[in-house]
Structure formats: structure tokens, C-alpha cells
Amino acid sequence: MTEITGTGDPARSLSLLWRLVEPSPRGRGAEAGLSVDRVVDTAIALADAEGLGALSMRRLAADLGVGAMTLYTYVPAKAELLDLMVDSALGEFPSLYSPVADHWRARLEAVARASWSQYERHPWLLHVAASGRPPLGPGVLTKYELGLQAVDGTGLDEVAMDAVFTLIEGFVAGTARGVVDQVAAEEATGITETEWWEATAPILDRVFDPERFPTVTRVGPVAGEAQQAAYDPRKAFEFGLVRLLDGVAVLVDGSP
Amino acid sequence: MTEITGTGDPARSLSLLWRLVEPSPRGRGAEAGLSVDRVVDTAIALADAEGLGALSMRRLAADLGVGAMTLYTYVPAKAELLDLMVDSALGEFPSLYSPVADHWRARLEAVARASWSQYERHPWLLHVAASGRPPLGPGVLTKYELGLQAVDGTGLDEVAMDAVFTLIEGFVAGTARGVVDQVAAEEATGITETEWWEATAPILDRVFDPERFPTVTRVGPVAGEAQQAAYDPRKAFEFGLVRLLDGVAVLVDGSP
DNA sequence: TTCCTTGTCGTACACTGTACGACTAGCCCT
DNA sequence: AGGGCTAGTCGTACAGTGTACGACAAGGAA
Structure with a gap:
């Protein structure tokens, strides 16, 4: 099951990727301490452990202890969530690469x-x-x-x-x-x-x-x-x- | 959406791929003139035209003018259907390849x-x-x-x-x-x-x-x-x- | 004619992403 | 202090998926 990414407009995606705007939670979200990073990290942990097939919005929300639709406060859609996951995971590259060779x-x-x-x-x-x-x-x-x-x-x-x-x-x-x-x-x-x-x-x-x-x-x-x-x-x-x-x-x- | 193939046992898949056993239709299937080949060919035509995403069992059955569950007479599951589609499509290789070069x-x-x-x-x-x-x-x-x-x-x-x-x-x-x-x-x-x-x-x-x-x-x-x-x-x-x-x-x- | 085999297919189940709208907690302003 | 508004939360609903189950009917055999 290959999933498609980047549905929305590029500007929105880029500002999410670079965390230009963060929805600072004021309401009940503060209780759960939710944030884009926490959503993305939990999604990565879930996909690592059980595969992309197990990563549904409902399941991810359950892992975070919130309702499914709450995720859409932090992420416009699943496609953008996948974008964020990819960027975050690929960001680990430097820790795996030692450019000592000349x-x-x-x-x-x-x-x-x-x-x-x-x-x-x-x-x-x-x-x-x-x-x-x-x-x-x-x-x-x-x-x-x-x-x-x-x-x-x-x-x-x-x-x-x-x-x-x-x-x-x-x-x-x-x-x-x-x-x-x-x-x-x-x-x-x-x-x-x-x-x-x-x-x-x-x-x-x-x-x-x-x-x-x-x-x-x-x-x-x-x-x-x-x-x-x-x-x-x-x-x-x-x-x-x-x-x-x-x-x-x-x-x-x-x-x- | 990548789909997985080859769920069932290898022997069953192989005998399907080589058409060792054909469910010769006796009942009402004869009216529609259904066969493994016709199912596979129609599935390929559908996937060519509208992509793998459009290939659902219900849709394929509709294209063939039968009920969805009828397909399972000719094919054990969708995974095996995909196997058959792949093998059939790759079989076109000789018509695209001219091995003249020395x-x-x-x-x-x-x-x-x-x-x-x-x-x-x-x-x-x-x-x-x-x-x-x-x-x-x-x-x-x-x-x-x-x-x-x-x-x-x-x-x-x-x-x-x-x-x-x-x-x-x-x-x-x-x-x-x-x-x-x-x-x-x-x-x-x-x-x-x-x-x-x-x-x-x-x-x-x-x-x-x-x-x-x-x-x-x-x-x-x-x-x-x-x-x-x-x-x-x-x-x-x-x-x-x-x-x-x-x-x-x-x-x-x-x-x- | 009666039985049995075999193909057909309606229904049901658990699941998906997300649009919509109701609810409410917290902040700001008066 | 109290009212209003903003913004995060989330229950429900919809249209779709693959396929297990069991009811049905049509053809061949006895």
C-alpha cells in the first residue's frame, strides 16, 4: 500500500515542514500536551512498530489519547502527516553517516x-x-x-x-x-x-x-x-x- | 497504494498461473462466458485505464456484468488476481524487444x-x-x-x-x-x-x-x-x- | 423425476479518511 | 466580575474496501 503525499498547496506544506506556524494549544489540547512534533513522533513510532498499514488516523489518535478528528487541528490531512514523517525520519541521516573518507x-x-x-x-x-x-x-x-x-x-x-x-x-x-x-x-x-x-x-x-x-x-x-x-x-x-x-x-x- | 501478492499456497498459485485447472463453467457462468483469462484481461484493461486504485472487486465484477462474489469462483482472492495480471502483462515483453544486436x-x-x-x-x-x-x-x-x-x-x-x-x-x-x-x-x-x-x-x-x-x-x-x-x-x-x-x-x- | 454438484450472488462485518457541526474551555475586553 | 468570542475537541455520518457465509438455482446423472 503506497500512500500519496503533498495534496494541499506547497506553501502550506512548507510552512508546516519548517514549523513556521505552530498551533499553540490553549483549549483542552494543552492537557494532552499535543503538538505537531508529538503527533509526528508518535506516528513514526507506530509505523516503525507495526507498519504503515497500522497507521490509521483513528489508531494514531488512540495512541495519543485523543479523538480522531483532533489530529486535524495539527495536520491538514494524512498526506501532510506522511510528508512530515518522511522529512523527520530522513533527518536522522547525519547520525548514520560518517564522512571521514577523503x-x-x-x-x-x-x-x-x-x-x-x-x-x-x-x-x-x-x-x-x-x-x-x-x-x-x-x-x-x-x-x-x-x-x-x-x-x-x-x-x-x-x-x-x-x-x-x-x-x-x-x-x-x-x-x-x-x-x-x-x-x-x-x-x-x-x-x-x-x-x-x-x-x-x-x-x-x-x-x-x-x-x-x-x-x-x-x-x-x-x-x-x-x-x-x-x-x-x-x-x-x-x-x-x-x-x-x-x-x-x-x-x-x-x-x- | 502498493498491494501484496501471493497470499495462498504456492502450488495453487502456480497451477493458476500455468492454467493447469480451469473451472469449466456449467451453470449460469456459461451465459456470461466467464473464464480466468477474461477476468484477468478485463482487470488489466481497467487498471490500464483508471489505475490500480479503481480496481476493486465490485467494480471489476460490474465491468464483467456479474456479481462481485462471482469473481471468487475464478480467482481465490485479489492477491492471486494481481499475480495473474502481472504475469500476463510481463508476457508482452517479447513484442517490445528486438534482440537483433550482436x-x-x-x-x-x-x-x-x-x-x-x-x-x-x-x-x-x-x-x-x-x-x-x-x-x-x-x-x-x-x-x-x-x-x-x-x-x-x-x-x-x-x-x-x-x-x-x-x-x-x-x-x-x-x-x-x-x-x-x-x-x-x-x-x-x-x-x-x-x-x-x-x-x-x-x-x-x-x-x-x-x-x-x-x-x-x-x-x-x-x-x-x-x-x-x-x-x-x-x-x-x-x-x-x-x-x-x-x-x-x-x-x-x-x-x- | 429426483438428487447432487457447482456456479452465482445478496447480505453483513470491520475497517478506511475526513466533512460537518455541536460543544466547551480559556482569553480578552469592558 | 461578567459577557462574548475564538479556537481546540470530537461524535456522527458517508461512501468506499475485501471477502466469509449461506441461500439459491441450473445442469448433469441416476
Whole structure:
């Protein structure tokens, strides 16, 4: 279930992201000590613990000890809440990234691994469709800043710097999604990846025609055996990262 | 809204995917001429035209002129229906791919572009989470076969062949998702990407601190201007594809 | 003709986001 | 001190979701 963000007008979203206006509670809200931050933090905790599927407005309100509609005092709609959650979670990036390395390749690899662990900590990040119009709050910009710094000083122009960071970031998100989907599938079905593959492989063997799929017949079992599944996202991450950095090296240095 | 697939047991799913058992209708179903294929084809047509969000069991049944629960005669649940849709849509791959090229790099690029146009034709493919446990039907295997053939004869071993195809495929899916999300955002908000960027950029200028984000301050506006948006997935595709193929070339030939 | 199998489908349940409007607690002004 | 207004709270309602259950009916077999 991917959720869409940023419904309302950009100005409203931005002023929320940067906390330009805070609805200072005067009424009974003061009792509960509610605030945008508390709503967002609780929502993140809920999504971390039980997934984005468990994050309904009613449930979040119950966790906060208020009525469902009270949330709409602090947040215009669920879409904006998700924006705020994304920005807040991505803001943790600096604590996961140590930019000690002095070579761009080491820096970029560190960025990729820090990003990877962000998605491990907050898997629901991959289920909010922030692609086209990211919530341009402090958290997102901080991550973007550090990502760009990693490719700074390589001689690449500004457009290429942006493109390289975007490429790495998209790759990490894609492979991380693999992990998340596998975990979700395990929880939904109660069957582990290995069990599923062991149940599927023999049936598949009988059903499909080696003459129609000669290359799959040769490659599939070997690959499947190597990763004990149809797909191992962690291995895909390690493999792909090297290819990607090699490709960027060609652009930067003219050779890997 | 990403939907999960493959709830039931693998054996049941596989026999459906390969059409091992067809519920030959004897009762009133014969009047409507219903079949698994007709259900799947109609579901694909609906998802193509109005998106995965419009694909509810009630709506699909209405399009077929039957009651909602009738669908469950042909398909165990919505998850399995999605599996069947994915496999059927991916089966169109050969008609989009001409493997004339005799160099692996040209073949792999053709695979990437064919895959890209699949996601253009069926954007909803990107919203079903098939990652970990793909529906291993004839359509998926056909695409996998042709993808593997593209990297065959390069001297790579079986595990690496699988890894390269997976890497390319993941990259295409990731960037294609960018397009889909942008279109979805435009339809949901009524604001085009360019309009959104033009509304956001000036506000953002005032709100954020150049000293805190020096590299973003330098790179962001140049990149934003170059693509008239925060992100241009088509340019990201062209840029990333070259990097990726360069990286694979290093693996295959030892140099780009 | 009677029975049984098998496809059809109306109803019901628990759930979603949020529009609307009623309620009330606290602040300001007189 | 008292009245009025502002602004946060939240109960109810609506249109939708996937699908379990069980009633129904039509065709083939005896």
C-alpha cells in the first residue's frame, strides 16, 4: 500500500515542514500536551512498530489519547502527516553517516550504506510515494546536502552531481524495497523466503518447458541455489553498488 | 497504494498461473462466458485505464456484468488476481524487444528500454509488490529468459548473469516509478510538475539557510532549472543507464 | 423425476479518511 | 466580575474496501 503525499498547496506544506506556524494549544489540547512534533513522533513510532498499514488516523489518535478528528487541528490531512514523517525520519541521516573518507568513492559508498540503514530503521519510508515531489523540509535537505558533498570536488558539474546522487539513492531505495517486501510477505503468509522457494522450486520444475526457457533452465537453479531464494536483496545491494560506483568512476576519472 | 501478492499456497498459485485447472463453467457462468483469462484481461484493461486504485472487486465484477462474489469462483482472492495480471502483462515483453544486436551492451540496453515501455503501458505494475516472490508464470519467465539471453556469452557465470539482469531491471523499475508517481501527483492535485516547482522554489528560497546547506544552495537551483522540476525521471533514466552499463562493462571486459 | 454438484450472488462485518457541526474551555475586553 | 468570542475537541455520518457465509438455482446423472 503506497500512500500519496503533498495534496494541499506547497506553501502550506512548507510552512508546516519548517514549523513556521505552530498551533499553540490553549483549549483542552494543552492537557494532552499535543503538538505537531508529538503527533509526528508518535506516528513514526507506530509505523516503525507495526507498519504503515497500522497507521490509521483513528489508531494514531488512540495512541495519543485523543479523538480522531483532533489530529486535524495539527495536520491538514494524512498526506501532510506522511510528508512530515518522511522529512523527520530522513533527518536522522547525519547520525548514520560518517564522512571521514577523503576519496569520493568511499564517501559515496558510505552515503549508500547510511541510506540503506535508514530504510532498515524505517521501512515504511519505501511505501510513501515521495519521488516526484519530495517534502522539501530540513530533513530531506540535510540528506541531500550530505549526499551532494560526497560527490563534490570530483570535477563533475552541478547537474551531474545531482544526477549521481539521485542514481545512488534510487538504487538503494530499490534494493531496500526488496528486503521490506520479503519481510512483509513473511509476516503476511507465515512462510519464510527459503520455505517458499523450497515449496515452489520442485513444482516449477515439473510445470515448465526447458526448451522454451533454455537460459533460465541453466541459470535459474544455480542462482536460486546460491541465494536460497528467487531473490536476495542484500546480495543484490552489494553487487549493484560495486557496478554503480564503477560506472560513476568511468564518468569521473575516465576509467574504473 | 502498493498491494501484496501471493497470499495462498504456492502450488495453487502456480497451477493458476500455468492454467493447469480451469473451472469449466456449467451453470449460469456459461451465459456470461466467464473464464480466468477474461477476468484477468478485463482487470488489466481497467487498471490500464483508471489505475490500480479503481480496481476493486465490485467494480471489476460490474465491468464483467456479474456479481462481485462471482469473481471468487475464478480467482481465490485479489492477491492471486494481481499475480495473474502481472504475469500476463510481463508476457508482452517479447513484442517490445528486438534482440537483433550482436553486442551484449546493445542487447542489455534494448532490454532496459523494452522494460521501460512495459511500465509505461502498465503503470500499475509498479504498484504491486512482486519483488521477493514473483509470480513464476509463463510471462515472468519469458521476460527473465530474454533478459538472461542478453547477458549470455559474456563470460559471466550464472550467478553474475542473474545479478546483472536483476540490477538493470531494478533500475528501470525505480526510475519508471518516478514517472508514474509524477503522473499520479498531477492527476491527484491538478498541478503540473513545473507549476509545482515554480510555486515551491521561491518559497523555499526564503525559508532555508544557505549556510546550513551550502552545496544544495549551489547545486539545487542549477539542477532544478535544468529539468524544470525537482526531479526528471526520464533524464535520470538516460543518465543512469549509461553509468550502469559502464559499470557492467568493467565487470565483463575489465574496462569500459 | 429426483438428487447432487457447482456456479452465482445478496447480505453483513470491520475497517478506511475526513466533512460537518455541536460543544466547551480559556482569553480578552469592558 | 461578567459577557462574548475564538479556537481546540470530537461524535456522527458517508461512501468506499475485501471477502466469509449461506441461500439459491441450473445442469448433469441416476
